[in-house]
Amino acid sequence: MKHSFRLYRHYIAINIRSAMQYKSSFWLTMFGQLLSTVSTLFGVIFMFQRFPVVKGFTLNDVILCCGIVQMQFSLSEMWARGFDRFAVIIRKGEYDRVLLRPRNEILQVFGSQFELSRIGRLIQGALMLAYGIIRIKIHWDVLKVLTLFNMILGGTALFTGLCIIRAALCFFTLEGLEFMNIFTDGAREHGKYPLNIYGDKFLLFCTVAIPYALVQYYPLIYILGQRTEWWLAFLPLLVLLYLIPCIALFRFGVRHYQSSGS
Amino acid sequence: MIHMENVVKTYRVARRNAGAKAAFKALFRREYQEIRALDSISLDISEGEIVALLGPNGAGKSTTIKILSGILYPDSGIVECNGFVPYKERMRYTREIGVVFGQRTQLFWDVPVADSFELLKDIYDISEQTFQENQQELTELLNLQELLRTPVRQLSLGQRMRCEIAGSLLHSPKILFLDEPTIGLDAVSKLAVRQFINRLNEEKHTTVILTTHDMQDVEALSKRVIMIGKGRLLLDGTIDDIRKEGESLDESLVEFYQGIEGLGKEEKS
Amino acid sequence: MKKYFSFFKLRLQMGMQYRVAALAGMATQFFWGFMLIFAYHAFYESNPDAFPMEFSALASYIWLQQAFLMLFTTWRFDNDILSMISDGGLSYELARPVSLYRMWFAKNLAMRLSEATLRFAPVLLVAILVPKPYGLSLPKSPWHLLLFLVTLVLGLLLTISFLMLIYGLSTRMLSSTGIRVFLSSVMEFLSGQIIPLPFFPDKVRFVLELLPSAGMQNVPLRIYSGDLSGAAMVRAIVLQIVWLFVFVIAGELLLRNAEKRAVLQGG
Numbered sequence: 001m002k003h004s005f006r007l008y009r010h011y012i013a014i015n016i017r018s019a020m021q022y023k024s025s026f027w028l029t030m031f032g033q034l035l036s037t038v039s040t041l042f043g044v045i046f047m048f049q050r051f052p053v054v055k056g057f058t059l060n061d062v063i064l065c066c067g068i069v070q071m072q073f074s075l076s077e078m079w080a081r082g083f084d085r086f087a088v089i090i091r092k093g094e095y096d097r098v099l100l101r102p103r104n105e106i107l108q109v110f111g112s113q114f115e116l117s118r119i120g121r122l123i124q125g126a127l128m129l130a131y132g133i134i135r136i137k138i139h140w141d142v143l144k145v146l147t148l149f150n151m152i153l154g155g156t157a158l159f160t161g162l163c164i165i166r167a168a169l170c171f172f173t174l175e176g177l178e179f180m181n182i183f184t185d186g187a188r189e190h191g192k193y194p195l196n197i198y199g200d201k202f203l204l205f206c207t208v209a210i211p212y213a214l215v216q217y218y219p220l221i222y223i224l225g226q227r228t229e230w231w232l233a234f235l236p237l238l239v240l241l242y243l244i245p246c247i248a249l250f251r252f253g254v255r256h257y258q259s260s261g262s
Numbered sequence: 263m264i265h266m267e268n269v270v271k272t273y274r275v276a277r278r279n280a281g282a283k284a285a286f287k288a289l290f291r292r293e294y295q296e297i298r299a300l301d302s303i304s305l306d307i308s309e310g311e312i313v314a315l316l317g318p319n320g321a322g323k324s325t326t327i328k329i330l331s332g333i334l335y336p337d338s339g340i341v342e343c344n345g346f347v348p349y350k351e352r353m354r355y356t357r358e359i360g361v362v363f364g365q366r367t368q369l370f371w372d373v374p375v376a377d378s379f380e381l382l383k384d385i386y387d388i389s390e391q392t393f394q395e396n397q398q399e400l401t402e403l404l405n406l407q408e409l410l411r412t413p414v415r416q417l418s419l420g421q422r423m424r425c426e427i428a429g430s431l432l433h434s435p436k437i438l439f440l441d442e443p444t445i446g447l448d449a450v451s452k453l454a455v456r457q458f459i460n461r462l463n464e465e466k467h468t469t470v471i472l473t474t475h476d477m478q479d480v481e482a483l484s485k486r487v488i489m490i491g492k493g494r495l496l497l498d499g500t501i502d503d504i505r506k507e508g509e510s511l512d513e514s515l516v517e518f519y520q521g522i523e524g525l526g527k528e529e530k531s
Numbered sequence: 532m533k534k535y536f537s538f539f540k541l542r543l544q545m546g547m548q549y550r551v552a553a554l555a556g557m558a559t560q561f562f563w564g565f566m567l568i569f570a571y572h573a574f575y576e577s578n579p580d581a582f583p584m585e586f587s588a589l590a591s592y593i594w595l596q597q598a599f600l601m602l603f604t605t606w607r608f609d610n611d612i613l614s615m616i617s618d619g620g621l622s623y624e625l626a627r628p629v630s631l632y633r634m635w636f637a638k639n640l641a642m643r644l645s646e647a648t649l650r651f652a653p654v655l656l657v658a659i660l661v662p663k664p665y666g667l668s669l670p671k672s673p674w675h676l677l678l679f680l681v682t683l684v685l686g687l688l689l690t691i692s693f694l695m696l697i698y699g700l701s702t703r704m705l706s707s708t709g710i711r712v713f714l715s716s717v718m719e720f721l722s723g724q725i726i727p728l729p730f731f732p733d734k735v736r737f738v739l740e741l742l743p744s745a746g747m748q749n750v751p752l753r754i755y756s757g758d759l760s761g762a763a764m765v766r767a768i769v770l771q772i773v774w775l776f777v778f779v780i781a782g783e784l785l786l787r788n789a790e791k792r793a794v795l796q797g798g
Contacts, residue, residue: 003384003387006384007384007385010380010381010384011381014370014373014377014378014381017372017373017377018370018371018372018373021372021373021413022372024706028706028708028709031709032708032712035712035713035716038716039716039717039719039720039725040725042720042725043720043725043726046726046730046731046732046735047574047726047730049732050574050578050581050582050583050730050732051574051577051578051581053577054573054574054577055573055577092366093363093366094366096328096333096363097363097366097368099332099333099352099356100331100332100333100356100359100361101356101385101386102352102353102354102356102357102385102386102387103353103385175551175552176551176552176554176555177555178552178555178556178559179554179555179558179559181555181559182558182559182562186559186562186563186566190566190570193570193573197569197570197573198566198569198570198573199569199572199573202569258333258334258335258349259334259335259337260273260274
């Protein structure tokens with residue numbers, strides 16, 4: 001375990017050194033990322049000028065929520081980039097090399113890529129979060145700080161899990177996987193609003209089928225004080241369990257790969 | 263050291279006919295065609311041998327290497343390498359082998375070669391002492407002194423191949439697989455690679471299995487030649503079994519391959 | 532003309548090879564459409580009086596936007612052209628006996644038409660089946676449909692003439708990525724891709740409707756449902772045509788200048 005951690009750190013270091021070979025491209029991508037959601041944010045601001053309160057949420061609540069989702073998404077994009085671009089790894093035959101090394105496959109794929117430029121979007125999300133925290137009167141206590149931390153952890157895990165599922169599908173087909181963008185990019189884009197905005201049935205779907213609501217709506221209403229049940233703070237951690245089937249699916253894909261040699 | 267017995271491997275390949283109608287159909291149902299890549303292959307290789315796998319493209323050479331290195335499962339048959347079943351005991355087995363793919367790199371493209379080596383040290387859990395000794399030795403033998411500080415993308419193909427080989431030997435593997443190690447290299451690099459492999463084999467008794475299309479590789483390196491065609495073992499002998507009087511090796515090989523084509527025809531009739 | 536049509540056919544054939552990608556794209560657009568409509572519905576419920584459009588008109592706007600996404604997106608560039616500009620391969624293109632502006636315009640038109648052709652019909656068909664007021668309404672009259680189609684073509688041409696300006700500007704720069712990303716996202720916002728123009732604050736909206744960006748998707752998509760009509764509609768169409776002329780002339784000048792420089796430098 002300790003060795004694995006050291007190896008992972010080594011992978012990251014080498015990836016960052018590689019990225020620094022192309023400094024101008026790095027900065028351009030980072031700034032692009034930093035500005036990526038500005039127009040979305042303006043759209044939200046204009047909408048709330050017309051409709052100050054929607055389903056119990058104000059503009060500041062939505063900015064806070066949007067910031068957290070952006071952070072969850074960008075963190076997963078940053079560290080799970082290897083799964084994100086897994087189609088390329090398969091197409092180039094690089095997965096053979098993974099199998100030739102005496103290390104856990106998943107650790108190796110995580111290590112193969114680290115996209116530091118996603119820090120642009122992360123900063124943008126953090127700014128929105130900070131703005132929300134300053135503007136909304138929240139009675140902060142230890143549990144609420146912990147809730148915020150759990151949300152970011154659980155949300156990053158959720159997006160990472162979705163990336164792993166898409167990567168697992170790459171073992172079977174490389175065509176049409178764009179539909180998975182609905183669950184990743186779609187969740188980032190539409191997750192800017194608290195999920196109950198989209199209706200009760202949708203909220204239910206996001207609670208049981210793909211547990212977005214566990215890292216967004218429920219802990220959010222706890223932080224905002226709309227509900228006070230303490231266990232809402234820990235719902236995001238349930239998402240960590242959801243990683244188990246994702247990894248199982250990936251392992252199943254590996255077995256298929258080893259028997260089909262595609 | 264290496265034992266293969268009646269190993270069979272078939273691939274399923276999606277078949278698609280031309281035309282819009284067929285393409286539309288393929289959206290919903292695919293037709294598959296079975297391709298037999300290895301058709302009951304049996305062979306034994308002892309420790310310290312250098313063996314060349316020959317055969318036309320698509321003959322099953324790469325499949326053989328992939329099965330022996332644990333990347334692929336066979337459909338049936340027995341595979342045992344150095345006491346392991348490669349595809350079952352991947353984590354422990356891969357510590358004992360080194361693999362070089364001539365057409366792909368295992369080094370990080372944008373950082374100096376030495377950085378990639380350091381990473382390999384962590385991947386294979388090589389002790390500091392062993393790592394230093396091996397790196398020093400390989401640097402001398404393969405003449406890497408100038409190259410270690412250079413990013414991989416700035417190396418020529420021959421320089422890169424020397425680094426690739428060094429990288430796959432840092433953990434002192436017992437078996438070395440080389441898939442087309444001299445493809446695209448200039449004459450000087452080819453010679454250097456061949457000399458090194460021979461020396462490695464003599465001094466460390468590393469078992470070497472290579473695939474190649476270059477008959478000079480075979481002449482320079484291996485006493486033993488295994489020829490595969492259409493998934494079957496066609497010849498297990500020496501280069502002299504292919505050579506004919508008054509012809510170049512390449513010409514003799516072409517005749518041999520044409521013989522395989524004939525074999526295919528007989529089957530059909 | 533025939534030349535340009537063959538570009539279109541070639542593009543369509545290339546696009547056909549990626550049918551599965553097209554299916555995936557359609558699924559994404561359905562999903563996107565539904566999510567947007569659900570969100571707007573929540574806003575509508577919170578205060579129906581503040582809603583600046585009829586809800587069914589908004590739903591139609593969103594479905595048409597999803598169906599014709601490929602026609603109006605400001606993010607789709609021709610990568611061949613971009614790499615040609617950055618590699619300085621312009622002089623090869625000049626060797627062909629066609630005007631650079633017309634050829635690039637036709638290429639972009641063909642690319643967008645072929646991509647939209649593969650996708651729009653199924654999206655519209657399903658959107659019509661979605662119950663009122665969430666679905667796509669039928670056009671108010673054949674007259675509206677006709678005006679919709681005419682302004683759709685104008686809006687498409689205006690969008691491409693805007694891209695041509697960006698290509699033109701790119702020929703004068705070492706790296707065009709920054710300016711491209713900036714202009715594309717500004718245009719995306721101002722043309723009503725993020726939120727339809729009626730949802731902007733009234734003062735902002737007054738200015739926005741005079742800008743060329745308003746003539747892209749805003750005009751046809753709102754004429755379809757009758758949200759834009761009467762004198763405002765006539766004004767919008769006139770502005771579409773005026774801006775189209777301005778953009779085409781400006782683009783022609785930029786590219787002619789680039790041609791001259793390419794010839795002088797010998798590529």
